[in-house]
Amino acid sequence: MKKFMFFAVLSGFMWCQLQAQTVNEARALFEKEQFSSSISMLLAIKDNPALAPEALYYLSRFYVLLDKGDSAVFYQKMCNAQYPQLIYTNLLNGMMALHYANNPAEAKKHFDLAAAQAKTKMPQVLIEIGKNCVEYKDTSLLGYTRLLFPKLEKVAASNPDYHLLKGDMARVKGNGGEAVNHYDVAEYYDPENLGAKMRKGILMKGVRNYSQALQFFQQVVETDSTYAPVYRELGELYFNVQQYPKAYKSYEKYLKYTINNTNAKVKYAKVLYLSKQYDKAIEQINEILKMESTYYILYRLLGYSYYEKGNYPAGIQAMETFFKHQEKDRIIQSDYEYFGRLYNKSGQDSLAALMLWKAYGMDSSDLALLDEITVLEYARKNMPAVINTLTLKIKKSAEYVLADNFRLGQAYASSKDYVMADTVFSRIIARQVNYVPALLWKARSVQGLDPDLKAGLAKPHYEKVIEVCMSDTLKYKTEIVEAYEYLGYYHVTRKDVKSAVEAFKTLLLYDPDNAKATEYLDFVRKQQKGK
DSSP states (O other): OHHHHHHHHHHHHHHHHHHHHHHHHHHHHHHHHHHHHHHHHHHHHOOOOOTTHHHHHHHHHHHHHOOOOHHHHHHHHHHHHHSSSSHHHHHHHHHHHTTTTTOOHHHHHHHHHHHHHHTTHHHHHHHHHHHHTSSSSSSTTHHHHHHTTHHHHHHOOOOHHHHHHHHHHHTTTTOOHHHHHOOOOOOOHHTOOOOHHHHHHHHHHHTTTTHHHHHHHHHHHHOTTTTTHHHHHHHHHHTTTHHHHHHHHHHHHHHHHHSSOOOHHHHHHHHHHHOOOHHHHHHHHHHHHOOOOOOOOOHHHHHHHHHHTTTTTHHHHHHHHHHHHHGGGGGGGHHHHHHHHHHHHOOOOHHHHHHHHHHHHOOTTTTHHHHHHHHHHHHTTTTHHHHHHHHHHHHHHSSOHHHHHHHHHHHHHHHHHHHHHHHHHHHHHHHHHTTTHHHHHHHHHHHHHTTTTTOOOTHHHHHHHHHHHGGTTTTTTHHHHHHHHHHHHHHHHOOOOOHHHHHHHHHHHHHHTTHHHHHHHHHHHHHHOOO
């Protein structure tokens, strides 16, 4: 009988040890971003009363970290219904109050209960309280976290997780050097601690010390080549230094080792898009959407990628799905930009203009976008809109831009507002007295005010065009021809045949095939023969 009881106790002890080991394995898998495997392992043991509260705590915590609040709440309710007021139940309630309900005061009540129950016998509970507080969106709970340290110093001085916690708190406070010191201590107690190596690498990457970061990440790979997060960090590092082939390979390994991790696939799709691997990005996104069609944020990148590949109908369909299901406060400027460009390429210019103006409304300092709108409105021959856009850009520009002013003058001329056109071109000439395009357009604008040439308002301006263009008659042949054509007709309207003939003959020197000049000169010759 005693022997039986001994084996029963031993079996129970071994079972608890096995269960504890299983929880730790689940935590390790989650840290490696093998989320499905981690959660499956916890689900397999959640019905064992000895370990269920701890398993349910980690299930809820992991779902919170994965931004799946409904699932986290489900397991919180299960834990409270089956295991009320136990240590991990109080810890779970504190975690949910903090990260899900955003109620720090309520969280501290539950954390206090858990800490009082754990005392110094369960340091991991105290460390979990600290981790939750450090992970909060601001630094308001760091002082509360520090109160845990005296207890932990007594019972967890050699626990790497304790020193990782201290390092994380220093990092959140902006003390990178102190954080590294704590991570070094964690590594001292556990030379193969991947968390310490990873954190140091991420810190170095954050301050753009890429060579040092690379060393830390390579140490992680040497310790565990299947540790998925390190490949994500390597991918970002290589992407930042424009080593794109290495970035792709790193993300491919990240995807390989996360095992059916949708978040990993999404990140991979993003880096493919940012690396301009649009075909691969489209393939990756569509693969994800086959499994999770409600992952609506992906339709953004899908629409962008289809635009870059010239598949405009598919791009419009993707963006329509994205806008239909996306909350308004999550719409960004580039969403309207790409939607506008897709509409423009599909010939839907009015919708294109609407979207591009919405994009500009999100960032009124984006002068490049005003350029894009100007080109679109020009193509639509919507001159009032062109004038409005260019005027807006000129006012906002810190420096004088010749091209913008010139296009504004042209837009006024196209709108037959010749007074404003003349004003704009005069302003350009005041800065650049011999700028031929402005001289020519000023002459045209003045001619617009005198279409019958009765007053001859444009004559001195066309004569100025000829004067300046004589410096390079080959380059300015077209401008010279136009000027002499005007002068020829000017003299015709005044019945000054001699001057008209002289003007048209000079014109033919530059344009021998000019039909108007030839026709007039033939007419004059016939008139003279008839006499």
